[in-house]
Amino acid sequence: MNGELELFRTETRDWLESNCPDSMRTPMLPKEVVWGGRNAEYANPDSELWLERMAAKGWTCPQWPGEYGGGGLSPAQAEVLAEELARIRARPALTSFGISMLGPVLLEFGTHEQRLEHLPKIVRGEIRWCQGYSEPGSGSDLASLNTRAELQGDHYIINGSKVWTSYADKADWIFCLVRTDFEAPKHQGISFILFDMAGAGVSTRPIMLISGSSPFCETFFDDVKVPAGNIVGRLNDGWTIAKRLLQHERTMISGFGLAGGQAEGGGASEATVESTAKRYRGDTEKLSDPLLRDRIAQFKIDSEAFALTSRRSAEESAGGGPSHISSLLKYYGCELNKRRCELLLEAAGNRSLGWEGEGFDAGELSLAREWLRSKANSIEGGTAEIQLNVIARRVLDLPDLTGILRGKR
Amino acid sequence: MSVSLRLNEEQQLLRESARGFCREQAPLSLHRKLRDSRDADGFDRGLWRQMVELGWTGMAIPEAYGGYGFGHTGLGLVLEETGRTLVDSPLIATVLLGANAILESGSEAQKEELLPRIAAGELLLAFALDEHIVHDPARVDSTATQGNGGYTLNGGKTFVLDGHVADRIIVIARIDGESDGADGLGLFLVDAAAQGVEITRTIMVDGRNCANIVLNNVAVDADNLLGGSATTPEALDRILDIARIGLSAEMLGSIEEVFERTLDYLRQREQFGVPIGAFQALQHRAAEMYNEIELSKSLVRAALAALDDPASSSARIARLASAAKAKLSEAFFLVSNEGVQMHGGIGMTDEFDIGFFLKRARVAQQFLGDAGFHRDRYATLHSF
Numbered sequence: 001m002n003g004e005l006e007l008f009r010t011e012t013r014d015w016l017e018s019n020c021p022d023s024m025r026t027p028m029l030p031k032e033v034v035w036g037g038r039n040a041e042y043a044n045p046d047s048e049l050w051l052e053r054m055a056a057k058g059w060t061c062p063q064w065p066g067e068y069g070g071g072g073l074s075p076a077q078a079e080v081l082a083e084e085l086a087r088i089r090a091r092p093a094l095t096s097f098g099i100s101m102l103g104p105v106l107l108e109f110g111t112h113e114q115r116l117e118h119l120p121k122i123v124r125g126e127i128r129w130c131q132g133y134s135e136p137g138s139g140s141d142l143a144s145l146n147t148r149a150e151l152q153g154d155h156y157i158i159n160g161s162k163v164w165t166s167y168a169d170k171a172d173w174i175f176c177l178v179r180t181d182f183e184a185p186k187h188q189g190i191s192f193i194l195f196d197m198a199g200a201g202v203s204t205r206p207i208m209l210i211s212g213s214s215p216f217c218e219t220f221f222d223d224v225k226v227p228a229g230n231i232v233g234r235l236n237d238g239w240t241i242a243k244r245l246l247q248h249e250r251t252m253i254s255g256f257g258l259a260g261g262q263a264e265g266g267g268a269s270e271a272t273v274e275s276t277a278k279r280y281r282g283d284t285e286k287l288s289d290p291l292l293r294d295r296i297a298q299f300k301i302d303s304e305a306f307a308l309t310s311r312r313s314a315e316e317s318a319g320g321g322p323s324h325i326s327s328l329l330k331y332y333g334c335e336l337n338k339r340r341c342e343l344l345l346e347a348a349g350n351r352s353l354g355w356e357g358e359g360f361d362a363g364e365l366s367l368a369r370e371w372l373r374s375k376a377n378s379i380e381g382g383t384a385e386i387q388l389n390v391i392a393r394r395v396l397d398l399p400d401l402t403g404i405l406r407g408k409r
Numbered sequence: 410m411s412v413s414l415r416l417n418e419e420q421q422l423l424r425e426s427a428r429g430f431c432r433e434q435a436p437l438s439l440h441r442k443l444r445d446s447r448d449a450d451g452f453d454r455g456l457w458r459q460m461v462e463l464g465w466t467g468m469a470i471p472e473a474y475g476g477y478g479f480g481h482t483g484l485g486l487v488l489e490e491t492g493r494t495l496v497d498s499p500l501i502a503t504v505l506l507g508a509n510a511i512l513e514s515g516s517e518a519q520k521e522e523l524l525p526r527i528a529a530g531e532l533l534l535a536f537a538l539d540e541h542i543v544h545d546p547a548r549v550d551s552t553a554t555q556g557n558g559g560y561t562l563n564g565g566k567t568f569v570l571d572g573h574v575a576d577r578i579i580v581i582a583r584i585d586g587e588s589d590g591a592d593g594l595g596l597f598l599v600d601a602a603a604q605g606v607e608i609t610r611t612i613m614v615d616g617r618n619c620a621n622i623v624l625n626n627v628a629v630d631a632d633n634l635l636g637g638s639a640t641t642p643e644a645l646d647r648i649l650d651i652a653r654i655g656l657s658a659e660m661l662g663s664i665e666e667v668f669e670r671t672l673d674y675l676r677q678r679e680q681f682g683v684p685i686g687a688f689q690a691l692q693h694r695a696a697e698m699y700n701e702i703e704l705s706k707s708l709v710r711a712a713l714a715a716l717d718d719p720a721s722s723s724a725r726i727a728r729l730a731s732a733a734k735a736k737l738s739e740a741f742f743l744v745s746n747e748g749v750q751m752h753g754g755i756g757m758t759d760e761f762d763i764g765f766f767l768k769r770a771r772v773a774q775q776f777l778g779d780a781g782f783h784r785d786r787y788a789t790l791h792s793f
């Protein structure tokens with residue numbers, strides 16, 4: 001083993017030992033997830049302390065360069081940090097779309113000034129971002145979007161509306177796809193622009209999900225004035241950035257599939273499907289329902305294979321970042337998480353079917369809510385069908401029917 | 410830190426050369442020829458010599474016993490390639506099962522005597538375990554009765570790979586006086602020509618070489634019991650797990666081949682004025698197959714790497730072996746069925762090769778435990 005890396009491991013372990021509060025080493029509770037932002041909420045005061053300490057080291061974004069507030073770690077060091085965090089079961093100090101989606105594309109496509117302005121605030125959790133992609137008429141066919149940005153002097157004036165914008169009502173800034181050329185073919189007239197949600201003309205209206213919570217919104221832009229310098233990358237070349245960001249988003253969402261309990265070390269959630277089934281069914285050794293047992297085994301094998309695939313694809317791309325393989329990960333990870341939720345319902349029988357009130361404990365009530373929420377996994381970030389399209393066309397190089405028919409007309 | 414799942418340069422070169430060899434020296438047409446000519450051996454001895462010269466027989470045998478110590482991943486990559494063209498050879502019975510049985514259970518003297526001969530390609534082995542219509546290592550009724558300074562074997566074995574060509578057969582029998590269940594089993598080296606050994610070759614649907622073997626008061630010397638005593642259940646599990654992982658590697662190669670052939674057909678065959686691969690109904694099924702194959706590949710790589718990692722516990726190897734065999738069995742089922750379906754009528758013709766993979770799939774699925782067997786074992790290993 002590399003001596004320097006081992007030294008880094010010792011130092012990291014010591015630092016975590018003295019800086020990670022005890023309550024941050026317990027399983028994450030949904031209401032204690034830290035999203036940061038101007039109106040950040042800390043249901044547990046230790047969360048704020050933990051974020052402050054991690055951010056000071058840049059370890060909320062371990063591999064981002066130090067000049068932008070990141071940890072400046074090498075991939076090998078970042079892996080050591082991740083291992084040490086996992087060893088003490090530390091909670092993530094900060095969860096945000098800035099970290100998982102915007103930051104990586106700013107590093108790739110942003111100017112030095114744009115990075116200096118936005119990245120440190122993402123690292124420290126000062127600004128919370130949301131994603132303005134989907135519109136009422138443009139979901140899977142995202143490039144057909146209609147939100148307009150028209151240049152007036154040194155500003156763009158933005159009009160239109162977005163939908164399904166996750167946490168738009170809580171976000172401070174938005175990264176948004178807008179049409180800046182109205183004549184060009186649909187993929188060639190789109191720009192990627194950043195703006196403050198506190199500006200005049202931005203409004204949001206929450207939408208309730210089937211699970212009973214309201215994590216997303218309709219978002220309206222009415223003559224919103226945005227400096228022209230807020231466009232990332234080249235004017236009308238936003239589609240390139242949009243697709244790249246989707247790859248990061250898909251890799252992030254595929255992490256849901258890792259909750260299914262890898263063979264070793266356990267996944268994110270404490271209670272596995274099999275332990276839940278044994279507890280509710282009153283089985284001590286072997287699960288008494290052979291069909292449920294077989295399906296759980298199949299699920300666990302697939303989860304293990306998925307975790308290995310996610311590791312292998314990271315090793316094989318070796319720092320090259322996400323690729324079309326992100327579609328495989330997104331698709332399979334989401335299907336696995338949906339399977340996990342269905343199995344939990346089955347495992348806990350009618351105890352899993354409560355909606356609210358007396359008669360069910362909190363864990364039981366969350367089984368149903370989590371199951372309902374999981375149905376969105378194969379819709380958000382590009383639907384399951386869209387991922388299969390990407391694999392068929394981009395990875396397997398199968399012909400494009402629309403293209404062929406267009407050519408024949 | 411866990412072992413890398415990425416192939417290193419040496420491993421990639423090995424795979425390339427194995428692929429080239431199989432493509433040129435052992436194409437699918439050779440498999441067809443052996444079947445059509447009803448070859449008595451069921452494999453080509455000249456080709457086998459070449460494989461020996463390439464070092465494939467000694468790949469996973471330690472250098473101390475005349476091998477090359479290239480590890481299980483090396484042998485796994487070779488098997489992946491032989492799986493692509495359905496090469497008929499003694500690799501699985503002799504090298505995967507036989508050599509590892511001797512390595513795991515044999516005495517020092519037995520290893521020194523037998524392993525160099527396997528590496529040199531001079532000795533063919535068969536591993537006679539199964540007695541029932543489905544794989545079940547705990548259900549062995551064959552007996553070994555002690556007396557006259559040796560043992561007398563009785564029983565019947567089925568689905569014995571290479572049973573009809575092996576020089577020696579490793580017979581798994583219950584030693585009298587020992588408990589029933591997984592312990593109390595002895596691994597006996599039996600000369601195929603010994604008195605009382607009755608071997609009937611069984612022609613399988615996929616051309617895999619197999620035999621039924623009846624043992625009728627077969628006398629064996631005490632020094633033909635591997636290790637001199639009953640084999641531990643852990644050792645038997647390890648032998649089987651190594652073979653299951655190697656077999657999974659061979660299956661992976663076959664799956665990749667049938668998938669690539671199917672993709673080529675999807676790109677080239679036209680109906681309704683367009684390549685059929687442009688139809689989304691087929692595209693999505695192809696994409697789903699791709700996903701399953703990538704997951705299968707990860708399990709095979711991880712299982713091979715675990716075998717090569719001295720730090721792996723036997724529990725970890727057992728879990729990965731069962732996960733791999735279960736997953737690969739499902740994937741091969743899926744991809745071999747779709748392979749025929751997506752070829753339409755031509756896929757049903759004997760003249761066309763795709764059907765060979767369908768046939769191989771079912772035999773490989775059942776050999777050493779099908780998906781159901783391994784999911785059950787996996788659940789037990791995970792205590793649920």
Ligand SMILES: Cc1cc2nc3c(=O)[nH]c(=O)nc-3n(C[C@H](O)[C@H](O)[C@H](O)COP(=O)(O)OP(=O)(O)OC[C@H]3O[C@@H](n4cnc5c(N)ncnc54)[C@H](O)[C@@H]3O)c2cc1C
Nearest residue numbers: 131132133134139140164165166376379380381382383385
């Ligand atoms: C919980 C949640 C959070 C979200 N958060 C955000 C967010 O923060 N920001 C944001 O911009 N968007 C967000 N979205 C929106 C999401 O990206 C879209 O819902 C998604 O892209 C699908 O678009 P759509 O809803 O218009 O469905 P449609 O595109 O109308 O699809 C309907 C059905 O048709 C299928 N379909 C469509 N086209 C094809 C095709 N070519 N081939 C085969 N099948 C096809 C789809 O797969 C789907 O099954 C979120 C969605 C959810 C559910």
